[in-house]
Amino acid sequence: MPFIVAKTTETLDATIAAWRKEGASIAFVPTMGALHDGHLSLMERARGLADRLVVSIFVNPTQFAPGEDFERYPRPIEDDIAKLKELKADILFLPDVETMYPEGYVTNISVKGLNNILCGAVRPGHFDGVATVVARLFMLVKPEVAVFGEKDYQQLAIIRRMVTDLAIPVRVEGAPTLREPDGLAMSSRNLYLSKEERAIAAQIYAMLTHVATCIRQNPTHVVAVLAEGAAMLKNAGFQKVDYLELRDGVTLVPMNNLDRPARLLVAAHLGKTRLIDNVEVLPK
């Protein structure tokens, strides 16, 4: 089957209709492009879950605040298409802004309580933009299953909540974070890092694994251990730590005591780049 690039909903609809006629099931991986092995691991996973694989690339303006990196976000579309062909994805949905937000578009999805904490506290409106565009993509692609990375853990929690609340008929699968050999989580934004910053960036995962081990050993000393972890990042050369927190793995409520499965989440600034990462922390 030839690889298709659909820039319009008409091409997407026609392709999906033909697959449905054959009785084929659909898996979906939404992305913002600048594809790396982390993205590709999601797609490999998705391919095993359904007959056809739809990938989307859309740098969604509504999830960027003024002054963020929307304009300079990397867009190496030819490289991305080559990777998708090699991976044998069936179709790339590559809409423009007018296709995703046609004239008159006003609807906004706000997953309250999850959208204003952690990254949402420092990026107001970001997760409304994410939830809204993902909901619209789900409606257009109509997949049985969609795969999202645990790299963006809060995003995954928000999508799960939205799908449950709106009864969207899609199964959401979370996939583990793919890392560089030194532990840095793969990210399109790693392209922004200078050589010096790239060397420092690996400290984020080293800190997370250290703090996770300390919390498991001292489950009631979470606050002190987190302060130590934030100081480690500052000492390594990070300018600002937006947050380093232990949260419930499902509800994302804060935890001061490791008495159930948790997630340790961090966001920190290195030069002009904001990096996020997280690890699971299970009680002993």
Ligand code: AMP
């Ligand atoms: P993005 O293009 O950054 O919007 O990411 C698209 C999808 O890829 C999201 O579900 C991300 O969580 C996921 N993703 C990004 N980086 C990684 C990674 N290092 N490992 C696994 N999944 C990732």
